[in-house]
Amino acid sequence: MSRQVYLDHASTTPLDKRVLEAMMPYLTEHYGNPSSFHSIGKEAKDAIDEARANIAKLLVVRPDEILFTSGGTEADNMAILGYARANKEKGMHVIIGAFEHHAVLESAMHLERKENFSVTYLTPGRDGSITPEQVVAALREDTILVSVMMANNEIGTIEPIAEIVKAVKASKVPKTPPVFHTDACQAAGVLDLDVSKLGVDMLAMNGGKIYGPKGAGFLYVKRGIKLQPLMFGGSQERAIRPGTENVPAIIGLALAFKLAQEERKEENERLTVLRDRLINGVLKTITKTRLNGHATDRLPNNANLSFMDIEGEALILYLDAAGIYTSTGSACTSASLDPSHVILSLGLPYEVAHGSIRFTLGRSTTQEDIDYVLETLPPLVAKLRSLSPVNVDAKYFA
Template sequence: MERRRSVYMDYAATTPVRPEVLEAMAPYFSERFGNPSSLYALAREAKEAVEEARGRAAAAIGADPGEVFFTAGGTEADNWAIKGTALRGKGDHIVTSAIEHHAVIHPCRALEKQGYRVTYLPVDEFGRVDPADAEDAIADETILVSVMAANNEIGTIQPIRAIADIAHDHGVPFHTDAVQAIGAYPVDVDDMGADLLALSAHKFGGPKGAGALYIRRGTRVGTFMDGGAQERGRRAGTENVPGIVGLGRAIDLATADIEGHSRRLAAMRDRLIRGILDDIPDTRLNGHPVERLANNVSVAFRYVEGESILLLLDALGIAASTGSACTSASLEPSHVLTACGLPHEEAHGSLRLTLGSRNTEEDVDYVLSVLPGVIGRLRDISPLRGEA
């Protein structure tokens, strides 16, 4: 196949760093390279930059700057929220959902090996948690309820506030992985009822290796990284000043016009969904048809295998995914799709297209023009179709 154009539709995996973000970061690699923990002027410049970024991140999510702690990314923030709560909690039970990112699932499984109990809430066919199931799962020993704001694979947005209210009614703190939500729709920790919230800069135009955990004042969370007294004694390690500066600038830009940005992406998303479902038979939409991220298109094709789809699309210049970038090398079907009820063979035939700031209507046209041929070619040689 001839490569005709280059189309990036994997913004849920990572985003390009915005030029304004790179510009803001650049001085802190060179002339403003001081360690924020030192006392001289060069160090104070770095410290001031970190605190300015903290203020920007806090403002973007409706928090106080003293409640924002910088991490090396969303995975560390989720681990801190879960394991840190376990360190300080007075029980041994955690409630989460069956479709969380592995940054939540794997810490929970690690705690299970240490004797903790974890309830994995089921989801419906659209990937939504029923708040009533959370209510039923909470016990006297429950120390945390953790449900993601929006799913990274299928785009489904969860009824976070309802679940948080139930947790609080039982005196249990609520954590949400908001990595996919920041910059996609307005996020306010009070409106969501979040006591702990994780975010990651590279999902909204910032650099990789920079994230943050929001910890509501008064929430009991143990120290996760031991060492120095950075981050007010809560998270040791010399601050990644350029990354933190980049996070602060990126979250400003990502939240400046969320409604306009979301409308533009949703229009392209809906065109992609309609075109794929209309032109390619034996195809289903994954995730909620309405309560979903504005940039997420997740579909499952019968009789084909997702990795083959990606290879052929790559040859045509299209970058896409079958699901989470963190598990793209796994031969197992997506735990998200199987939790939604898809049989293994259909879950293996999934495709995720996620849109972002650089995508155009021409990109959508191109994908819709080549994808039917890609699926048709794979189905022609598929042994699965012969068995149907």
């Protein structure tokens, strides 16, 4: 069989075998409902309590501040919609990054269109960074919520969250200090998520990107913060997120998170070398290419590159036929046909957005994989360019 190179780890990761093993008993013999009073139920309850405590320890927070959800999207929705709706008497202004994941972006847009909130969308710099100064400048008397992601899912830029939070909290402009949410879905396996250092009030993350199960995530919510539930029907997760807990997924999520955090330093170093080999190799061997996102403040596994004069999806299909699996922007935008809102938010033209491809490395990625990509890519780009009527000037993508 020919080589298969999966470079789409930002979309999702395979399940870690250790995680699967830990989950198995909860799919079979320990099937109890944590809300039941009998011993079978108690077993499940104890297991999720332990998972919650382990996650809390990694974030340096209290266990009751962790609310399990069905993943990152729900956690982000809960943070944005839940907080805004429960606190609108304090103010109706929300600030978010223009390149947030759709889970945050569309929640904020919904508040703006349907619930009379006003939303400020922060335009990042060309490299994707948002500065503390620009967030502070956007604060208003009625600002109640600020949300900036820890690391961008498409271009991989890492945001200075601790500094942004500090600056926001120090501002005297809002009547009450705004609550700060961060989407940490891409950062969970890479960065230090110690909340006592970050200073955030809410943090969302999920299992499917850290070699844990899909359909599992959590929202950290600082004690005292009021959220309006999005669902009704039970007292689970402090009645903010009712519904029988997905016990095996929660067990898997907690272990995956622990393993990812334990192994992150070593893995980050390994991936950074491979990532740079890929980036430098592409920029050197293929003309009219561009790295999107910050050159150094970027996720160690993310290489987002634009290939001028061709359309990203066509290249993805050519790569797919060669056994290399990548995506254009985020998996979520691939189905919508719209050019990446992330790349456009950087002030880059449509040509750059349409030609962007995201390579995201992971635990299985080897140097041989990267070299195979570097060898396979140039003729495919050349072939698609030979079919293309477009020939953009270098000034458009500098």
